[in-house]
Amino acid sequence: MSGDAKASLVFVPFPVMSHLVSAVALAKLLASREDRLSITVLIMKLPMDTKISAYTKTPPHPRINFIHLQENKSSSSELSGSKNRTFRFLESQTGLVRDAVAEMMENRASGKLVAFVLDMFCTPMIDVANEVGAQSYVFITCGSSALGLMLHLQSLHDDDNDWDMEEYTEDSDLAVPVPAYVNPVPAKVWPANMFDDEKGLLEFIRRYRECKGIVVNTFLELESHAITSLSSDQRIPPVYPVGAMIQGGGEETEENRRKREEIIQWLDKQPDLSVVFLCFGTNGSFEGDQVKEIAAALEKSGVQFLWSLRKPPPKESMEFPGEYESPEQVLPEGFLQRTAGVGKVIGWAPQVAVLSHPSVGGFVSHCGWNSTLESVWCGVPIAAWPLDAEQQVNAFLLVKDFEMAVEIKMDYRKNSGMMVAAETIEKAIRQLMEPENKIRAKVEEVHEKSRTALQEGGSSYNFVGRLIQDIMDNIS
Numbered sequence: 001m002s003g004d005a006k007a008s009l010v011f012v013p014f015p016v017m018s019h020l021v022s023a024v025a026l027a028k029l030l031a032s033r034e035d036r037l038s039i040t041v042l043i044m045k046l047p048m049d050t051k052i053s054a055y056t057k058t059p060p061h062p063r064i065n066f067i068h069l070q071e072n073k074s075s076s077s078e079l080s081g082s083k084n085r086t087f088r089f090l091e092s093q094t095g096l097v098r099d100a101v102a103e104m105m106e107n108r109a110s111g112k113l114v115a116f117v118l119d120m121f122c123t124p125m126i127d128v129a130n131e132v133g134a135q136s137y138v139f140i141t142c143g144s145s146a147l148g149l150m151l152h153l154q155s156l157h158d159d160d161n162d163w164d165m166e167e168y169t170e171d172s173d174l175a176v177p178v179p180a181y182v183n184p185v186p187a188k189v190w191p192a193n194m195f196d197d198e199k200g201l202l203e204f205i206r207r208y209r210e211c212k213g214i215v216v217n218t219f220l221e222l223e224s225h226a227i228t229s230l231s232s233d234q235r236i237p238p239v240y241p242v243g244a245m246i247q248g249g250g251e252e253t254e255e256n257r258r259k260r261e262e263i264i265q266w267l268d269k270q271p272d273l274s275v276v277f278l279c280f281g282t283n284g285s286f287e288g289d290q291v292k293e294i295a296a297a298l299e300k301s302g303v304q305f306l307w308s309l310r311k312p313p314p315k316e317s318m319e320f321p322g323e324y325e326s327p328e329q330v331l332p333e334g335f336l337q338r339t340a341g342v343g344k345v346i347g348w349a350p351q352v353a354v355l356s357h358p359s360v361g362g363f364v365s366h367c368g369w370n371s372t373l374e375s376v377w378c379g380v381p382i383a384a385w386p387l388d389a390e391q392q393v394n395a396f397l398l399v400k401d402f403e404m405a406v407e408i409k410m411d412y413r414k415n416s417g418m419m420v421a422a423e424t425i426e427k428a429i430r431q432l433m434e435p436e437n438k439i440r441a442k443v444e445e446v447h448e449k450s451r452t453a454l455q456e457g458g459s460s461y462n463f464v465g466r467l468i469q470d471i472m473d474n475i476s
Contacts, residue, residue: 006111007475010101010134011041014119017051018282019371021044022141022217023119024060024243028419031061034468038063038111042100044093054253066103069096070192087203090124093143098128105132114474117215122447135212135474137467142369143218144226144241145397146191146390147208148180151236153194158269170206170413179233180226182401188411189392209235213470217243217369220459221449222376225401240467242460244373245451263306263356268314272306273361276429279349280366283414284387285321287312290419291330298343299335303433305343307353323347355380362432364408364425367394379447381405381439383432387414404442408433409414 004358009030013023020043029041043056043066056066071109116129120140140147153176156163168174168187175184193201210215218241220227230239268277278294280286286294290308298305307328310321327345328336336345351371354360355378364383365371372394375382384395385408392413398405408428409420431437453460 004265005115006036007472008040008104009037009039009115009117010098010112010129010453010469011039011117011139012119012122012125013041013043013139014121015044015046015052016282017055018368018369019119019121019141020052020055021247022222022245022370023117023139024064025115025247026139026215026217026242027064028060029245029464030244030468030471031063033464033473036111037468038065040065040067040104042097042265043068044070044096046089047071055258066285066333067100069093075468086121087124087200089120094124094128097125098131101128101132106225110230112475115212115471118207118211121204126207126210134297135471136210137213137215137471138208138211139215140216141373142214142390143394144216144223144230145180145401146369146393147214147216147239148226148230149185149190149393150194150201150205151208151230151233152176152178153190154202155235157202158206170411170416178231181397182225183396185393185396186411189396190422191390191393192388192413209237211237212468215240215241215242215467217245217373219243219450220451220463222446224432238470242464242465242467244377244453244460246374246377247370248467256350259327259346259348260353263344263346263350264353266344267306267354267357267359268270270359272358273433273435275306275357275359276362276364276433277306277308277349277360278364279351279352279354279371280310280385280387281368281371282320284308284366285310285312288330292332293420295332295335295421296422297429299339300422300427301429303429303432306360307337307343307345308347308349309345310347315471341397352378361435363431364429367391367398367405369394372398373450376446377450378441378443381432381437381443385409385420386412390435402442404439404446407440 011027013020027041031037031039045061059066111133115135115137117137117139118125126136132290157165170188172187175186177184194440214237220241227239227241230236280419311324313319313321355374360380363375363380364385367384367386368391382398382405384399384405386392386395392411395410397412399407406428408425412418452458
């Protein structure tokens with residue numbers, strides 16, 4: 001390989017903000033470490049507003065380029081009326097990705113196309129990579145432990161004739177020993193789409209095994225047990241834990257800058273470690289009855305709070321939660337007046353900025369993986385209240401394996417009709433905010449390790465180097 005040989009990468013993220021921002025963070029990390037790499041990020045278009053256009057206006061690095069694919073008009077129908085709509089949508093995008101890559105390859109200025117870096121849901125694009133002779137790497141936006149669970153269940157489903165998936169349901173008390181976890185993992189916390197038939201999550205997972213490597217936004221010191229178990233399995237490609245990559249949001253509009261300033265000014269007035277922050281992610285919202293239980297818990301606890309309260313989207317729609325014109329329409333009567341000196345109810349929140357603030361001492365979270373890493377990065381302990389995706393199993397990991405979180409309702413599932421009582425929420429918040437609890441000490445210990453992992457000589461720094469070397473070895 002020539003010392004000045006150039007290589008081109010194609011990134012195909014799933015087109016929602018949390019996945020895109022993580023993918024761009026990885027692209028930026030690779031480009032900043034290797035001058036011979038140029039990266040093109042292909043942006044698929046969903047039929048609803050995902051706020052991606054604003055985020056991708058300005059590339060984050062001179063050698064990173066965004067290409068927006070045309071909207072496939074049939075994708076709207078692909079996204080409705082099917083529980084396997086994600087797979088169907090991605091299959092509908094394969095031709096658009098193929099055309100964009102063909103056009104790229106006509107322009108050799110950026111160097112030889114050596115590899116695709118595919119989101120964990122974008123494995124249908126492995127076929128495109130194979131057609132052009134490029135290697136495929138899959139980028140996992142959840143943790144190594146959740147990856148280990150998914151691969152283990154896929155292996156049991158496909159390879160063990162005695163395994164009966166139908167015995168395991170969201171309501172089951174059955175649990176399965178999983179190499180990536182210390183404790184057996186109950187079916188009630190598995191990702192919901194593990195129970196799908198036909199082409200669902202299992203179809204994506206099978207293809208992880210075809211890839212040259214698996215890149216994960218985590219770090220060795222946080223998930224050493226899972227990473228060791230994955231790395232010792234010869235049927236699994238090499239795993240590269242390259243995190244924690246902390247992005248800080250990606251919605252920097254003028255309006256959000258104004259909101260950020262107002263929120264930080266309020267936090268500046270609060271004592272250190274006194275505020276509990278409630279925020280449930282891009283898809284996080286609750287119906288009115290549950291909102292009232294949260295409000296009652298906060299009021300009874302007497303704890304100072306900052307609550308990111310989002311409006312649920314219309315039923316059966318593909319929209320994301322929005323903003324209330326006035327939160328009073330959903331909160332108990334008089335709540336804002338009674339808690340005016342104690343708490344603040346907001347809509348959108350600059351999560352990393354809030355978690356980094358010295359007044360924040362606890363985080364009531366949905367346990368999305370980005371949010372989990374951000375809590376560790378900032379040293380703020382979590383009260384776990386998962387909603388969907390793989391969040392339940394993240395909560396299980398934090399509460400049971402790591403003993404780094406308080407449980408509110410580990411097996412809660414959004415839209416299931418579950419109701420968490422104010423008493424349960426209040427008890428968890430009180431426990432979370434105890435100054436000397438053991439959870440706080442554990443989070444603080446891992447917080448320090450999250451920083452050193454990325455420094456030169458740290459575990460993640462070294463894994464990034466190995467990944468770049470593996471990619472550059474593909475130049476012939």
